[in-house]
Amino acid sequence: MITVGVLCEGQTEETMVREFLGPELEPEGIFLVPTILLTGSTAGGPSGRGGVSKWSKIEKDLRNRLSSTPHWAAVTTLLDYYGLPPDSPGMADRPTGSPRQRVEHVEQRIAERINHPRFVPYLVMHETEAWVFAAAEQLAEWYEDPALGGELQRQADAAGGPELVNNGPDTAPSKRLQRLLPGYNKRLDGPVAVTQLGLPALRAVSPHFDSWICELLAQAEPN
Structure with a gap:
């Protein structure tokens, strides 16, 4: 058994x-x-948790956890x-290409910036809520709404797959779910649906998600 730390947004x-x-896993x-x-944190108060505003905060947290x-x-x-913060490595010089190529370019630049043998970068295309479209x-x-499943599947198919449901301010996966389900609870409903779907089906x-899982599984293989 190996331990892998996951820095979550x-x-x-x-x-x-x-x-x-x-x-x-x-x-x-x-x-x-x-x-x-x-x-972030305030004097005498607890550290702020969640959200991403600046690359420097991500980098500091990553380096602290690795060390x-x-x-x-x-x-x-x-x-x-x-x-993702626009000042993150690789964001300014993303290539013209597929969404996956652009994401992997940023991941590669982040890996080069951190430059640590135990670091495995992963960025979700385009949000974790994309996994819910797979589910x-x-x-x-x-x-208990069969029509909902059909509509989510239609949108995922139209995009070319759950990971390609895009990253516009009105069309990102989370924005679509909020419109379809005003009462959607992302901390409850999404994990329940994805857990019921299961890892093999999501992969x-x-x-892109599958490639990340492959990298994690490789960490557990005997040298």
Whole structure:
């Protein structure tokens, strides 16, 4: 069993790791430890948690976790590509190409900036809520609304897959879910649906996510 720390953007991502990814990967010999990005603090008060505003805050948190946890096999990230600070490495010189090529360019530049052998960068295309589009049927069952599942699946298919549901301010996965489901609770409903979907099914329709899981699984392989 190896331990991998996961730096999460917020509470939704932490819940996804704790309730979905952790139980799925533990049988593979990987114990995930989710922690939420520290975004700031006030004198005498608790540190701010969640959200991303500046690359410097992400970098500081990553370096602190890597230096303070030498017993962890790796440290990875679970951050949304949508809304990533524009000053993050690779954002200014993203190539013209597919969304996945652009995301992987930024991940590569982040890896070069951190420059640590135990660091495995991962940015979600385009938000964690994209995973919920993969779990359209499961979310529809949770809400007892068959038409909902059909609409989510239609939108995912129109985009070319759940990961390609895009990153516009009105069309990002979270914005679409809010319009379709005004009462949607991202910290409860999303993790429930994705957990019911299961890891193999999510990997099958999310190539970039699948590549990340492959990297994590490689960490547990004997040298």
